[in-house]
Amino acid sequence: MLFPLTNSAAERPRVVITGAGVITALGRGWQTNADGFRAGRRAFRPVSLFDVSRQRVKVAAEADVPDSASPAFAPTRLSRRQLERLDRAGRMLVLAAQEAWLQAGWSAGESGAENLPLVLGTTAGGMLLGEAYYRQAIRQPSCPRRQATRAVFYQPQVQARMVFDALGCSGPIAIISNACASGANAIGHAWNLVRSGQAERVIAGGYDALGELVFSGFDSLQALSPTVCRPFDAQRDGLALGEGAAVIAVETLDGARRRGAEILGELAGYGTSIDRHHLTQPQPEGRTTLAVMGQACASAGVTPDDIDYVNAHGTGTPLNDSSEALAISEWAGPRATTLPVSSTKASIGHLLGGAGAVEAVVCLMALREQWLPPQMIFGTPDSACKFPIVHQPRDARLNLALSNSFGFGGVNAALILRRWA
Amino acid sequence: MSRIFIAGLGAVSPAGWGVTALRQALDQGEPLPVQSLARPGWDRPLRARLVPNPPTRPEFLAHPRLRRTSPITHYAAAAALEAISRLRTRPAAAPFRMGIIGCFQSGCVQYSCRFYHETLSDPATASPLVFPETVYAAPTSHVAALLENVVLACSLVGDPSALLQGVALGAEWLAEGRVDACLVIGAEETNWITADALRHLDRPATVAAGAGALCLCRDPALSVGIELAAITDAHTFTSRLSRAQAALAMRRQLGPLVSGELLTDGAGDSPRTDAAERAAWNDWTGARLSPKRILGEGLMAATAWQCVAACDAVAGGRFAAANVSLVGPNQQAIGARFVAVASGIHA
Secondary structure, eight states: OOBSOOOOOSSOOOEEEEEEEEEETTEESHHHHHHHHHHTOOOOEEOOSSOOTTSSOOEEBOOOOOOTTSGGGTTSOOOHHHHHHOOHHHHHHHHHHHHHHHHHTOOTTSTTTTSOOEEEEOSSTTHHHHHHHHHHHHHSTTOOTTHHHHHHHTSHHHHHHHHHHHHTOOOOEEEEOOGGGHHHHHHHHHHHHHHTTSOSEEEEEEEEOOOHHHHHHHHHTTOBOSSOOOTTBTTOOOBOBBOEEEEEEEEEHHHHHHTTOOOOEEEEEEEEEEOOSOSSSOOTTOHHHHHHHHHHHHHHTOOGGGOOEEEOOOOSOHHHHHHHHHHHHHHHGGGGGGOOEEOTHHHHOBOGGGHHHHHHHHHHHHHHHTEEOOOSSOOSBOTTOOSOBOOSOEEOOOSEEEEEEEOTTSEEEEEEEEOOO | OOOEEEEEEEEEETTEESHHHHHHHHHHOOOOOOEEEOOTTOSSOEEEEOOOOOSSOOGGGGSGGGTTOOHHHHHHHHHHHHHTHHHHTSOOOSOOOEEEEEEESSOSHHHHHHHHHHHHHOGGGOOTTTGGGGSTTHHHHHHHHHHSOEEEEEEEESSGGGHHHHHHHHHHHHHTTSOSEEEEEEEEOOOHHHHHHHHHHOTTOOEEOEEEEEEEESOGGGOSSEEEEEEOOOEEOBTTBOHHHHHHHHHHHHOOOOTTOEEEOOOOSOHHHHHHHHHHTTTOOSEEEOHHHHHOBOTHHHHHHHHHHHHHHHHTTSOSEEEEEEEOSSSEEEEEEEEEOOTTTTO
16 A cells, blocks of 8 residues: 555664666667766767757767667567557656666565556656657648647657566656656655655656657757856856756665575665756856755765765856855865866767766776766856866765755755765 | 545536536536537637636736746636635645545646647747646646645646546645645546547537636634545556446445436446447446536536536535446546545544
């Protein structure tokens, strides 16, 4: 039963990650992405998915998403018909989930596989199908062909069900849509479910595909960089859009140990709140950001001095980065001067609902392999930055990483991940 | 075990603005009149049950954040303010931390369609004022700005049954002491594209719009005499669990209803869509309320109306308990039970 709530365990279990799957414009899978982020590779190219001839900006970080007939989907249990109905977003989601599932070593037949919560963050779900529906409805108003399928598969809960069908498991589905904080909130919600004893295991992540409506939206706001996305640079002039998905397998430490699973890292803390300042602009001094970073530290039982790396939300817009820089600087205090910070949006763009989840996986990679992800194009730091921006590839001793995510509407989220050694 | 109470209810529906209008329409039991909705490229209009204009312009529309918002935010705000009206009159003994959970299926479709239309026509002239209002989280954010004391907010998307997951999440926030009260809002707005999609998926249904809100609290002194007794598991439809099986599983978890209780179900005008839920409850001969038959297919708003109607029936003393049955179109079956607060709880 979802209510009455299960009594919270006297001692809250530690929460670990035993599987991670990721697809971005850098490529598909852990290793390809880890290599790319470690080197600070940039994955932007001219947009080919839709017409941008009348847009201000014409580049984005497009992912190479296998089509429905690709052998990449062979390990899934989806039929060809199901695969054909998924749009790019759904296909990226399924691939990331499949990678996380296999890495975790979970199987469809084991106990609990029929009651495995799935928590996903997305801003657009199957918006590409929604766009196709709209175009056909306007241009061929009398043609019903494929419209019913689009109307169903456009909905994110249906894409989530495809994840279950692909993996051969089932459970409650929660779709969180707190704009660009969605992916971090989904992982945070999964952390809560396990910590509170409501679930032993959870699949969580975030995803979004590049679409014409969203691209045009950010372009209309003049939020897209017409030059190069340079988070925290004094000369920054906007964000770059990308697409991708990341999914993680989350479970109790005891559960992972019982089955001898390889632990990739610990999900140690989470904070979230809402900034009511403006629909699209952060409170200039970053008060809510400061609060959620503090919450995340408190829940992890650590202080800013313990954090070894911050993966910033760092969109590259003037307003976001100055607000976040002030918050990080104040939160870190004296530690700020030596605290490495970077935004991996400089490599893969802003993944919107997928951003928080992908960036959590980047932190996991950095902690596991002991390096810092650089922003290779960086000039003069914004005056609000009291911290160093990582702008060259380098190895580092990392034990704790914090990842920030903020969204339109004002939801802020921070996750803390710990190295498992 | 944490007890969760209902501190207030709010509704906007084709019956009008407020829970009273909703109650009166449901009591009359007559389907509300259907209006026409123009569809581009068609001579014949689509059918919809629209929300009538409010008797007077709501004061909240003067709030700077709500100036450019679309109807879904107006409905959500009105339902939210009605649901917390009693809380607002309480003496401010201490800072009151509010949570908001907004639940949507279609969300901000009016501005999404408008913005995409502008994009297809000429992206260079697409309105930057419209785009931010297209995100699912916009109505939740606007209501949070309006209420000012909101510390935690979340927007959930799903089929209409997801509203009860929102209620469960709110109960969790309260139990963990993260908020002192939590609004759970289900809201939708009408647009030709929603009606058009519904025509493909559920032809007899008539699309509707509006919102419903429940304010949850832990303090029994704030209760309007209703307690949340249970929310079942979310029985997700899969290749191994059909809608009919999921509906039965939900029914079993709600337990045997006794005479004198109310069942509010999600039955509408479509025998095919309603078949699974109808079968699950075919032996129930007690009182039954089917708000969608009167008000239309309001998607997430409709499930909110179901919950509000169930709670309102208990609060009014007409039933000792009311059960809510939700069998969504493509996600899950889930149910809830609300009961009258036992006498003496206020002592």
